[in-house]
Amino acid sequence: MLPLAQGLLKFSHCQRDVFCSRVPPLCPICGQSVVASWRLEEAPVHVPCPFVNGHREKCSFLVKPTRGEFLGDYDGDSDLHVGITDTSGVVYHYNETGVRGDTLGWEQCVSVPLVPPDNYALIDQWDGYLTEHAASEQWLPHRYSERDHNCCSFALRFINRILSLLEKPPLSTTQFTERFVLPRTRRASKYLSVCREVSQHGFYAVHREDR
Known part of the structure; x- marks a missing residue:
């Protein structure tokens, strides 16, 4: 999973945020060209990895x-x-x-x-x-x-x-965990979940709010 995680991408199409390791020519949800209808805010972006050296x-x-x-x-x-x-x-x-x-x-x-x-x-x-x-x-x-x-x-x-x-x-242990540790570990857990979905299915899509 490591090579995938280092190159996780996100683009928007058909009112969904789509995560993938590489941008496909056709949207995996609707089957239409993803490039033809892109607006600037929908273009692919690199998803920062929450893990550091x-x-x-x-x-x-x-x-x-x-x-x-x-x-x-x-x-x-x-x-x-x-x-x-x-x-x-x-x-x-x-x-x-x-x-x-x-x-x-x-x-x-x-x-x-x-x-x-x-x-x-x-x-x-x-x-x-x-x-x-x-x-x-x-x-x-x-x-x-x-x-x-x-x-x-x-x-x-x-x-x-x-x-x-x-x-x-x-x-206290609880205070430190809730203030500093949990926000970062939750973000890391979400990132890992997305990586697993992309690894198994080739993409992962979630509905997004209108912008």
Whole structure:
């Protein structure tokens, strides 16, 4: 599915938005030429992929499947794993082996930026804060619990530490998930659903409102 997802297109015809990997000469809904009746707003556009290379995202919260990748492997119910990047794209994350700093393996993620790009003071100190957090004894391997002391615990406690430095109130797991994670993962899920439909049927069409 990966090559398809990298080239997902959308065009409009017969009051529908049609998603495909390449624009067909005839509309798969009505059978008429898609080019002859196009207006500017109906012309094909590239659908941005919601997944990024996490190693190119600095000072960010990352989400990826625990096993495999979103494109081709994720079924919507598989376990997810999270981490935090430093300013060089090294991903710090916590699992049953303790804290790891990965330079590979997070090439297809959902990313949530944690620092405004113009907050130079915080960015300058970010790596120090992150390595100090990762070195804490609370993240030793034997303390790992899949249920209540896991990768999410590691990430959220670091985020709340940064919030305290900024004199902002801490976030609960629910608050952080609802405000920052769910909007992006929902968009990613919709994207994957469209990719699966296009992969199976050659196109995917939805009704659109009149413009």
